[in-house]
Amino acid sequence: MYKERASRLPGAAVWTSTPSVPGDEGPGRVLPDGCMDLLWHDGRLLVAGPDTRAHAAGAASLWAGVRFHPGTAPALLGVPAHELRDRRVDLADLWPAAEVRRATARVHAADHPARGLEEVALALAASAAPPDPLLARLVTALDAGRPVAATADELGLGARQLHRRSLTAFGYGPKTLARVLRMRRALALARAGVPFAEAAARAGYADQPHLSREVRSLTGLALRQLVPPDTVS
Structure with a gap:
């Protein structure tokens, strides 16, 4: 069973996934959403990079995560998004061992891994620079269906500069981000009962x-x- 709630970290979500009945295989496929996640599973901390395709979820056991708003995770985790594209990586492969131990201890000290992950995310945000407002404007524009070229002009960015910043922040170029966000909009409408056409x-x-x-x-x-x-319908 999958459960999600808004995080105290603006724009983020805290989620858990557990088998709900005997034989349940867990959360199934995770669809591209433009986000990155900090994960806990079986005592380990991992990072889920941005997806360009559906990802088969892990084994049928407890998973917990904090899903960061698109473009915000790289500054918090200290790694460009494109280096983690379509990957799930142990946090120990990205951070010094001492920092991983402290973060892991913080998660395990909480009454639930999801709440512990949220505390880690809040601590990271408190020590990081504020989110880049330009990236937030880019996500908002593309999620509203604005064309990439027009958005770049509105933000005062050239095509190459926009692509380079998008790779670092989102893991792929703005056109791929626009495709992912548009698909999410359509699925949300269809799941709300709007006919496919x-x-x-x-x-x-x-x-x-x-x-x-x-x-x-x-x-x-x-x-x-x-x-x-x-x-x-």
Whole structure:
């Protein structure tokens, strides 16, 4: 069973995933969302990099995580996003051993790993520079369906500069980020009961087949596999 709540860290979410019934295989596939996560599993701390495709979740046991708002994790974790693209990496491979031990101890001292991870994330944010407001504006514009070129102009960035900053912050270029965010918008509409064709149009796709191709490309699954049957019109 997957549960999520808003974190005390602005823009972040705290989540847990556990098997809900005997034989449950856990959270299934994690879809691209433009985010990075700090994870706890089986006593270990890991970092989930930004995905360009669906990721098969781990074993059927407790997982906990803090999902950072797109573009914010690299400054907190001290690693460019593109170095972790489509990867799950032990925090011990990224940080000095002493820092990993302190973070792990903080998680284990909490009454639940998810709350411990949130405390680690809050401590990281308290010692880091404030989030880059330009990155926040970029995410907001692309999530609203603004074209990449027009957004770059509005932000006063050239194409190469925007691409370079996007690689560091998001793990991929702005066009890929725009694709991921558009797919998430369409899926949210479809899961809310909006017919597929209307969801495609409202999210900015040419038509329903275009949406279906993008979902298949980014997740490896058919659109209908990602929308509960009782919501499909």
